[in-house]
Amino acid sequence: MTKHLYKNLEKELKNHFLDYLLLFTAGIFFLILFNIFRGQKEIEFFVLVSFALFYIVWGIYHHIISGTLHLKTVVEYILIAFIVIFLLKIIILP
Amino acid sequence: MEKIKTFIHRLFVPHEENNFRAKSLHTDFLTIYLVIAFLMMMVFKQGNLHDVLGFATDISVEKLYQLTNEQRQKNGLPPLSLNSSLALAAQKKAENMFQENYWSHYSPDGKTPWDFILGAGYKYEYAGENLAKNFLFSNGVVDAWMNSTTHRDNLLKREYTEVGYAIVNGTLNGEQTTLVVQEFGKPMASSNPFTPPAVQASEVVPKNTEQIVTQKAIQPKFNAFHFTFNLNIIFMMFLMLALVLDFYFASKFNIIRIGGKNTAHLLFIIFVLIGLFMSTIGTII
Numbered sequence: 001m002t003k004h005l006y007k008n009l010e011k012e013l014k015n016h017f018l019d020y021l022l023l024f025t026a027g028i029f030f031l032i033l034f035n036i037f038r039g040q041k042e043i044e045f046f047v048l049v050s051f052a053l054f055y056i057v058w059g060i061y062h063h064i065i066s067g068t069l070h071l072k073t074v075v076e077y078i079l080i081a082f083i084v085i086f087l088l089k090i091i092i093l094p
Numbered sequence: 095m096e097k098i099k100t101f102i103h104r105l106f107v108p109h110e111e112n113n114f115r116a117k118s119l120h121t122d123f124l125t126i127y128l129v130i131a132f133l134m135m136m137v138f139k140q141g142n143l144h145d146v147l148g149f150a151t152d153i154s155v156e157k158l159y160q161l162t163n164e165q166r167q168k169n170g171l172p173p174l175s176l177n178s179s180l181a182l183a184a185q186k187k188a189e190n191m192f193q194e195n196y197w198s199h200y201s202p203d204g205k206t207p208w209d210f211i212l213g214a215g216y217k218y219e220y221a222g223e224n225l226a227k228n229f230l231f232s233n234g235v236v237d238a239w240m241n242s243t244t245h246r247d248n249l250l251k252r253e254y255t256e257v258g259y260a261i262v263n264g265t266l267n268g269e270q271t272t273l274v275v276q277e278f279g280k281p282m283a284s285s286n287p288f289t290p291p292a293v294q295a296s297e298v299v300p301k302n303t304e305q306i307v308t309q310k311a312i313q314p315k316f317n318a319f320h321f322t323f324n325l326n327i328i329f330m331m332f333l334m335l336a337l338v339l340d341f342y343f344a345s346k347f348n349i350i351r352i353g354g355k356n357t358a359h360l361l362f363i364i365f366v367l368i369g370l371f372m373s374t375i376g377t378i379i
Binding site: 004005007008009012013020023024027030031034035038039040041044048051052055058059062068070072073075076077079080081082083084086087088089090091092 | 119121124125127128131132134135138227228230268269270271322323326329330333338341342345346352353354355357358359361362363364365366368369370372373
């Protein structure tokens, strides 16, 4: 199982190295800001929403570059981002 | 049995019948997850499952007490008994930290932990204090204390026989915080009369009922928070499992389809999960 996963993961990351580097960097920034503002609930939630919105924009940008942008794809990124926002709002900002 | 197999196959394995994308990741399923997440959020808000100040943690006196004694027993030490005067001292200390806006064992105007303990009418032979803030779970608090040499020494001090706790919500330096105060003590033997310093002589005598009400009032709402926290983790793990399986089978069968990138979704969820776990870790002094 791992052979297929590694092979395709490597291929995907190599083909879109800069895109994933950008997403990874944003993720690191998210964690740093989340840690800096730990306990300040409103700011924590703002940081989370910002990261989720960045993720949607990243998705649209990535698929434009790859020439695979479809409405269905954009909806998928929006849905996943908002599922995570709603779930974490319960924990961060009840 | 066959039906369940087909359902799971359709749910996780991309093939012709589910348009070569795991059904659990289809837009309609994602919309259902979104509606469930939204409803959970609304139920949690409307049901007032968090406490009145808008804080949500799963820290309780019972759990802290149980975990502390478990650690002591593991290290061959006798268990501590709960003391209402120490609990009152802890409560007063936490309230004072919010009133005077400080995060320290000593207040800006020079009050020491011993002042609060003596002020609560507890005449001690030995006394100590552990503090924690911003934790979400009781075990996180005790684990952090056990991982710090000085706090661990305090928690495992043979001389202590009694303990008191306070869990108080408030705003400290502009930060919404749940403070945990743990006061240890060994009462002064009656044969050895003790005279508290003049400063503490005027302190109010503890009312046992007050602190019991304070400690028990927090209790029932925390279980709902723990449940929701675990539900969130399970929900995200399910989503990650669906993404990994879909990615694996699509790679194995060389399926090319239109849709979002599973690797990006996974990366996003992993970062959010790390953030979620980070939010459970507080600080101790």
